Amino acid sequence: MKCLRSNVATLSIRSRSAKAITKVNSAYQVGGPATAAPHWIPELIDFCAKQNVPLDFISFHIYNLAGGPGGFDEFGEQNRYLDSDLHVVSRFANSEFPSIARSAKPNLPVDITEWSASYSSRDPIHESYFSAPFILEQLRNTEKLRSMSYWTFTDIFEELGVPTRPFHGGFGLINLQGIKKPSYFAFKFLNQLGNQEVKSNDSRTYVATDEQGGIQVLFWDLTFILPHEVSNQAFFGKLHPAQESCEVTVSLTNCPSGTYQMAVYCVGYEKNDAYSRYFKMGAPMDLLPKQVSELKEAATGKPESQSEVKIGTDGKFTKVFSVRSNDVYLITLTKK
Numbered sequence: 001m002k003c004l005r006s007n008v009a010t011l012s013i014r015s016r017s018a019k020a021i022t023k024v025n026s027a028y029q030v031g032g033p034a035t036a037a038p039h040w041i042p043e044l045i046d047f048c049a050k051q052n053v054p055l056d057f058i059s060f061h062i063y064n065l066a067g068g069p070g071g072f073d074e075f076g077e078q079n080r081y082l083d084s085d086l087h088v089v090s091r092f093a094n095s096e097f098p099s100i101a102r103s104a105k106p107n108l109p110v111d112i113t114e115w116s117a118s119y120s121s122r123d124p125i126h127e128s129y130f131s132a133p134f135i136l137e138q139l140r141n142t143e144k145l146r147s148m149s150y151w152t153f154t155d156i157f158e159e160l161g162v163p164t165r166p167f168h169g170g171f172g173l174i175n176l177q178g179i180k181k182p183s184y185f186a187f188k189f190l191n192q193l194g195n196q197e198v199k200s201n202d203s204r205t206y207v208a209t210d211e212q213g214g215i216q217v218l219f220w221d222l223t224f225i226l227p228h229e230v231s232n233q234a235f236f237g238k239l240h241p242a243q244e245s246c247e248v249t250v251s252l253t254n255c256p257s258g259t260y261q262m263a264v265y266c267v268g269y270e271k272n273d274a275y276s277r278y279f280k281m282g283a284p285m286d287l288l289p290k291q292v293s294e295l296k297e298a299a300t301g302k303p304e305s306q307s308e309v310k311i312g313t314d315g316k317f318t319k320v321f322s323v324r325s326n327d328v329y330l331i332t333l334t335k336k
Helices: 004-022 043-050 089-093 099-102 131-140 182-191 232-236 274-280 289-297
Strands: 031-036 057-063 110-116 148-151 196-198 205-209 217-220 244-253 257-265 305-311 317-323 330-334
Touching: 004 110, 031 182, 043 057, 043 099, 057 089, 089 131, 099 131, 131 182, 131 217, 131 330, 182 257, 232 330, 274 289, 289 317, 317 330
Parallel strands: 031 057, 057 110, 110 148
Antiparallel strands: 196 205, 205 217, 217 330, 244 317, 257 305, 257 330
């Protein structure tokens, strides 16, 4: 009974808070439950509907970890294990739409207010080139959601104490020295797409055009690369070259004829991959200024190549690329 009374008291306080917020300004939105997984959402909607409590959106957090052998790594951190199902985030992010549709508030939007491959700020998966295609895969498969808030922007994050290493497995897209991680370039490449999406027959592709007649193609490979029951710390705490490459053909039709400047961008092993370069310099505990400069130079986001291409009156463009495991490619065609 004590737990029941405590829960009721908490709901009462939150109900009064929600009503007070909307009284200040009716445009303010109130939502939740902001749980660490999609739990108690039908119950929350039912309570708010019956008690006339404002509820404008559903929010929760989701990460892509699974269970595995227990224990701690050499730094005293609990071992973490990437789920071999690389769609845990997108699957759970989409999971509540049916129950919301059946509820008293069937049109509530869903906001994922925290998500990543791992919920640990000491997990080296955040540093790896693997994180770039993982991010794109989740975003491509969660387009029904109102928002997907990646956790987080930088490694300046002290919930578990001040970090002691330049690449300590922090959540951020950028590390403590301002070095851009592969995850940063997943969002940068998305931002380089035009505002008009073009239909594609490949689920791991974005094709877009811009108002100046430019064309952009973003595509990626996503491959689970961890051995069975090997923790993220043990695997991503070492240098791992990409696996064998395969040929990928980009074929576009109905393109406006003319001359274009083609730029090819890539993130993957040793491509906008400061973490692999960090291992090759000996993984020092502290970075000298010249080492920081070297690592920043390894992750500039500059194109791998640039060339002029011509598209004829048939409107066709075809190009073959050699793609390794967990590579991300952005191809931009800028009208000249």
